[in-house]
Amino acid sequence: MKRVVVLGCTGSIGDSTFRVLEGLGPEYQVVGLSGGRQLDKLVALARTWKPAWVGVADTADVAAVAARLPGVRVVAGEEGLCQLATLPEADLVINGLVGGVGLRPSLAGLEAGKTMGMANKEPIVMAGGLLLAAARQGGGQLLPLDSEPNALWQCLKGEESGSLARLILTASGGPFRGQTRAQQARVTPEQALRHPTWKMGAKITVDSATLMNKGFEVIEASWLFGVEVDQVEVVIHPESVVHSLAEFVDGALLAHLGRTDMVMPIQYALTHPQRRPAPLERLDLAKVGQLRFSAPDRENFPCLELCYEAGRRGGIAPALLSAADEVAVAAFLAGRIRFLDIADLNRHVLDSQPASPADTLAAVLAADQLGRRLAAEWIERPNPKGAL
Ligand code: MG
Numbered sequence: 001m002k003r004v005v006v007l008g009c010t011g012s013i014g015d016s017t018f019r020v021l022e023g024l025g026p027e028y029q030v031v032g033l034s035g036g037r038q039l040d041k042l043v044a045l046a047r048t049w050k051p052a053w054v055g056v057a058d059t060a061d062v063a064a065v066a067a068r069l070p071g072v073r074v075v076a077g078e079e080g081l082c083q084l085a086t087l088p089e090a091d092l093v094i095n096g097l098v099g100g101v102g103l104r105p106s107l108a109g110l111e112a113g114k115t116m117g118m119a120n121k122e123p124i125v126m127a128g129g130l131l132l133a134a135a136r137q138g139g140g141q142l143l144p145l146d147s148e149p150n151a152l153w154q155c156l157k158g159e160e161s162g163s164l165a166r167l168i169l170t171a172s173g174g175p176f177r178g179q180t181r182a183q184q185a186r187v188t189p190e191q192a193l194r195h196p197t198w199k200m201g202a203k204i205t206v207d208s209a210t211l212m213n214k215g216f217e218v219i220e221a222s223w224l225f226g227v228e229v230d231q232v233e234v235v236i237h238p239e240s241v242v243h244s245l246a247e248f249v250d251g252a253l254l255a256h257l258g259r260t261d262m263v264m265p266i267q268y269a270l271t272h273p274q275r276r277p278a279p280l281e282r283l284d285l286a287k288v289g290q291l292r293f294s295a296p297d298r299e300n301f302p303c304l305e306l307c308y309e310a311g312r313r314g315g316i317a318p319a320l321l322s323a324a325d326e327v328a329v330a331a332f333l334a335g336r337i338r339f340l341d342i343a344d345l346n347r348h349v350l351d352s353q354p355a356s357p358a359d360t361l362a363a364v365l366a367a368d369q370l371g372r373r374l375a376a377e378w379i380e381r382p383n384p385k386g387a388l
Contacts, residue, residue, distance in 0.1 A: 002270065005032035005084050005093045007055070007105060010041045011201050013096030013119040013145070016262035018045070020270060023279045028270065032084040043068045053087060055080035078104055085109035085116075092270065094145070095120040098203050099326045100368050103127055107361065110140030117269045119145040119262075121213075121220045122326070126319040127364045128223030142224065143269045147198075148217050149224055150265035151243035151256030156225065159248070167225060168245040168253070169217050170237040171296065172197045174209040177238065181300050187339035189332060197240035197260045206329045207303075210342050211296065215307025219318050222311055229311030234304060236294045241283065259283050302343045306350055315355035316367035323371025324349035331379050349374045 034055030035042030066074040085105040102120035207213035310317040
């Protein structure tokens with residue numbers, strides 16, 4: 001019996017996780033669920049999966065949700081997420097939260113010895129060193145659910161760490177692949193949300209359009225697999241069939257291929273080292289026909305380079321960048337800034353502060369707050385290029 005908590009269960013990671021759990025059957029039991037604003041969906045999922053604990057974002061919603069779920073303990077906010085991530089009865093916590101809010105629950109879960117399945121990459125970007133230290137101290141384990149780092153994890157199984165030369169992350173290139181900055185000037189949120197190969201939440205889809213998401217994966221992979229950011233390369237692969245590759249000292253490349261469906265990495269994280277049949281159509285390589293690879297366009301997608309810079313600087317630089325990007329993407333989706341402003345805002349915040357150490361939670365949280373404040377100020381500044 002494996003007992004599972006799903007944080008952020010009403011989003012797209014939750015949808016995929018429940019598809020996996022349906023297929024795996026009664027050997028897997030849901031003991032805790034959390035959701036944000038989609039309370040009807042959260043209540044419906046709790047009725048189906050019958051967890052003992054449910055978390056909501058807002059304390060004001062606790063009484064109403066509790067009234068609809070007799071016998072269920074309802075908790076709220078970040079504190080509630082930490083309670084769910086550390087439930088004594090839980091073995092594995094799926095973190096499908098969006099953004100920096102996932103940091104504290106991830107640390108708490110690892111300190112309590114839980115296996116944290118991380119689809120939420122911002123905490124790793126912000127505080128990878130702290131998460132690894134928490135895992136070492138508490139006996140927890142950090143498993144990547146995102147398709148690329150999950151693919152790398154599989155490629156590296158059984159290999160000696162000294163034999164790895166570099167990691168190669170694939171990127172679809174997003175909806176604006178091949179476009180110049182000038183051509184991206186009028187991009188609308190609707191266009192940015194139309195990802196060519198993956199169906200995901202809004203934040204990560206916009207991050208995929210700017211290549212910020214790929215840059216975050218570079219930082220994430222450097223922590224998870226113990227390499228420098230410059231040992232992680234990005235290659236554009238529009239078909240998204242190859243999920244990533246590991247290159248070894250002898251020049252051999254091992255790749256992970258599969259359908260573009262989060263069911264596959266999530267299921268593997270739940271069942272590994274075993275593999276089970278998954279509710280997915282088989283990949284027909286003859287139908288795929290060809291696999292293309294090209295270098296990323298760093299000039300027209302500057303967010304990728306920003307992540308390399310933040311990773312090289314280290315310290316609080318990635319946390320500042322992650323915080324800035326969260327504010328930037330929300331402002332873009334709200335129609336307050338332009339698509340190209342996301343990169344400019346992120347550059348401004350990253351360059352405005354020295355990369356002081358990120359060796360305590362307090363330092364990371366302070367950097368997160370500072371990044372958000374600087375980003376908000378940038379948005380409010382008089383705009384020399386004119387209003388939207
Ligand atoms: Mg990914």
